[in-house]
Amino acid sequence: MGGAERTARKRRQQQLTGKQAVARARGGPDRKKTAAVIGVVLLVAAVVIGGVLWTNASKNATEGQTIPTVQPASTDYEVRRDGLVVVSGSADAPTTIDVYADFLCPVCAQFEHSYGDEIERKVAAGELRLRTHMVPLLVEKSDPPGYSLDAANAALLAADAGEFTAYHDSLFAHQPEEGKRGYDKEQLIQLGRDLGIESQEFADGVREGRFDDELTAEMERVAQDPALQQDFGNGQRGFGTPTVVADGRIVDFSDPQWLDKLVSENRG
Structure with a gap:
């Protein structure tokens, strides 16, 4: 091999070595970059899964x-169901108030x-008569829908069983969150049992939705009653609870x- 050939061969080897070095240099960051991307993807997946589970x-x-x-607060007064009220x-009693409310509101x-305890004390004292209207305004706002209607129906049945006030107060004191799961019918039945309602009529009425059709029709009537319309601002009027x-x-x-x-106005 002559000197010229040796020189050419050496140059080729140097060029090859340089290309390999460049390739290795490029490959390192690419592998690190790929590993970093995979790490980010796994982290995002973990956060998403955790968020879904928490939600x-x-x-x-x-x-x-x-x-x-x-x-x-007080129980020494008559409580009776008059239709859906x-x-x-x-x-x-010299003063009467009508309260329209939704158990999910x-x-x-x-x-x-x-004001609940104060109202009950004035009712017990004979100063006030309370007419409670349970309206399923937010029937679509639980997940699954229907809790407002189920609770209103169960409360009317509790009134027939002589335990309306305690049933009503228990549902409001431990209200489910709007937009989320309410209590199901079996939970509503168990609340009745825990308050001393043992009748099969109560349990069957909750499961069958005994007053559902009437409550739904009443909700439609109330929503259209001009006497119950309020101004919510920005030109909006309607019924609310x-x-x-x-x-x-x-x-x-x-x-x-x-x-x-x-009460003072009517007492005088």
Whole structure:
């Protein structure tokens, strides 16, 4: 092999070695990049799966729960069902209020938390008669839909069994979250049992939805009643819960003294 050949061969080897070095240099970051991408994908997948599991657990938080019972502040007064309305207190009471509420409505629960005990005490004292209208306004707002209707139906049946007030107060004290799972019919039946309602008539009425058709029709009527329409701002008017009516007019209960003032007016 002559000197020229050796020189050419050496040059080729140097070029090949250089290309291999470049390839190795390029390959390193590519492998690191691929590993990083895989790591990110796995992390995102873990976050998504974790989020789905958390969402499902949150959505179904009421599943398998026993609804805790709550006893009313006062019970020394008559409670009876009059059609789809539950009337509490004496017919001779100087003041009567009608309360329209939905068992899934969070503002209704806040209303009960703020004024429920006070209302019951005034009913027991003979100062107030309470007419409770349970309206399934949010029947589509539970998952699955229907809790508002099931709860309203069960409460009417509890009234027939003599346990309306405790049943009503228990459902509001432990209200499911709007947009998520409510309580199913068996849970509503168990609440009745825990309050002492042992009749098969109650359980069958809950399962069959005894008052469902009437409650649905009443909801449609109430929603169209001009006397129950309120101004929600931005030109929007309609029916909402809770709505309190006294002497044919809607009561503004944003004033913490609204009930005392109302009772005082009629007492005088």
